[in-house]
Amino acid sequence: MQFSLPDKNHPLKNAFRLFLFTALFCFVGSHLRQPAELSLFWPVNALLTGIFVRFPWLHRLRYYLVCYGAMVFNDTLFSGWALSAFTINGANVLFILVAVFMLIPRNGPFNASGRVKSALGIFPACLLASVLCASWGTLAQGLLFREGMLRAWSDWLSEQFSTGVLLLPFMLTLPRRPGRLFLRRHWQKGGPVLALLGAIGAAVTIGGGGSLSFPVPALIWCAISYPLWLTSGLTLLTGITEIVLVVHGVMNIQGDDSLLALSHLSSARLGVATVAIGPLIAAVSMDAIRQLNRQLAQRASHDFLTRQLSRFGLYDRLQQLDQNGELHARQAGVLLIDIDYFKAINDNYGHDAGDLVLQEVAQRMQQTVGEAGLVCRFGGEEFLVLLLDRSDAQLLAQAEAIRQRIMQEKFKLRGGAATVTVSIGAASGRLNGDSSEAFNRLISAADKQLFISKRNGRNQTTSASQTRLPV
Numbered sequence: 001m002q003f004s005l006p007d008k009n010h011p012l013k014n015a016f017r018l019f020l021f022t023a024l025f026c027f028v029g030s031h032l033r034q035p036a037e038l039s040l041f042w043p044v045n046a047l048l049t050g051i052f053v054r055f056p057w058l059h060r061l062r063y064y065l066v067c068y069g070a071m072v073f074n075d076t077l078f079s080g081w082a083l084s085a086f087t088i089n090g091a092n093v094l095f096i097l098v099a100v101f102m103l104i105p106r107n108g109p110f111n112a113s114g115r116v117k118s119a120l121g122i123f124p125a126c127l128l129a130s131v132l133c134a135s136w137g138t139l140a141q142g143l144l145f146r147e148g149m150l151r152a153w154s155d156w157l158s159e160q161f162s163t164g165v166l167l168l169p170f171m172l173t174l175p176r177r178p179g180r181l182f183l184r185r186h187w188q189k190g191g192p193v194l195a196l197l198g199a200i201g202a203a204v205t206i207g208g209g210g211s212l213s214f215p216v217p218a219l220i221w222c223a224i225s226y227p228l229w230l231t232s233g234l235t236l237l238t239g240i241t242e243i244v245l246v247v248h249g250v251m252n253i254q255g256d257d258s259l260l261a262l263s264h265l266s267s268a269r270l271g272v273a274t275v276a277i278g279p280l281i282a283a284v285s286m287d288a289i290r291q292l293n294r295q296l297a298q299r300a301s302h303d304f305l306t307r308q309l310s311r312f313g314l315y316d317r318l319q320q321l322d323q324n325g326e327l328h329a330r331q332a333g334v335l336l337i338d339i340d341y342f343k344a345i346n347d348n349y350g351h352d353a354g355d356l357v358l359q360e361v362a363q364r365m366q367q368t369v370g371e372a373g374l375v376c377r378f379g380g381e382e383f384l385v386l387l388l389d390r391s392d393a394q395l396l397a398q399a400e401a402i403r404q405r406i407m408q409e410k411f412k413l414r415g416g417a418a419t420v421t422v423s424i425g426a427a428s429g430r431l432n433g434d435s436s437e438a439f440n441r442l443i444s445a446a447d448k449q450l451f452i453s454k455r456n457g458r459n460q461t462t463s464a465s466q467t468r469l470p471v
């Protein structure tokens, strides 16, 4: 199934299609007028709102006039109305205008996050649009149908509000090829739909005031299992089904002796239970989402292989410390540590062995600096150690301790044991002003020292304050 979309370059074609669309759904709506004057569903307002919000460039006076024309045309032709066709349909256009104005995306085209935001705004938008639409409509209708104003107003409002809230989420989230998307991804996950059918069946069988809420847990299960548009579609269908079943007396919300022998209270209790379980299911799934977010954050901030901070994680940690004022004016020491001839380890022992060396080197570094230092895999076979509040002499001593610890104990690799050495560049300074800038300056100073260590034969530490320590 693919929709034929409005085309910016063909205004006449758009106007023609909008006219037909509006007239068609007005025709459908006016044949749902029951029991008498007011329609059971008047979907055209919500449908047009959805179209105008999804295609904001249609939000032009001329297209509203086309829709209004189609509404008046339908009522003049099929309802036999004259002047009232003009006044009553003003209420419909008012609904569309208010809802579109509140939901239309203001920052650029209608993207996915815009849709979600619009979905959240549907409730207040429909409420305001329905109140205004019902007020205007009741004035016109009061003259026409001579009904009690308050009753007419509340009927009108509740119909417009419920139809808008049911239809618009679906309209705003529906993808272009829903059929193909559904078949490709979700056809095996039938459980939630079966539960929904079961819940509606139970509501019909049990009846009573609580039965309307029976589908709530199944709909939340749908929300967890299916995409937004599909859940919105199923919610729409459930809502329509319930209203139709109630109207035709199939679903008896007043309770009835012909139904299961359950009291009103039992039905209400079941209803309350299903409502209560709804937020619980939502809370459990939110908890799962939060856990997943934590795992993702952990993955982004830590290097998968060595389990040490990634470069991103280090900067993130520094930012946190900085925001807490824990870095200001403190002495920071940076050690840039690069494994010597690491390519040869890969070449001689294989990439897996190279990975083991990286893990073991990181572990030895962490054991040497302990909790006091931050160890980060800065990239490839290069590590960074950050130590706070150390004098230059202490920083160099720490660097030497790391170097010795890595060099002294051979690494057990498949096919033998190898001595691994590292070259270190050290730099230190006070973190005044912008801490991240000061930190970057330290890194670049340490990098220069690392280069000198490499150039002078590797397996040594060089520092900005005290050049080259002995091998």
Ligand SMILES: Nc1nc2c(ncn2[C@@H]2O[C@H](COP(=O)(O)OP(=O)(O)OP(=O)(O)O)[C@@H](O)[C@H]2O)c(=O)[nH]1
Binding pocket: 305, 338, 339, 340, 341, 342, 343, 344, 346, 350, 351, 352, 353, 354, 355, 358, 379, 380, 381, 454, 458
């Ligand atoms: N096994 C493994 N190898 C890596 C990883 N990341 C980078 N390398 C390798 O590290 C090697 C770095 O090589 P070079 O930059 O030439 O450095 P080197 O051989 O250590 O030489 P020097 O630094 O000059 O002493 C490259 O062969 C990369 O493929 C990794 O995650 N695992």
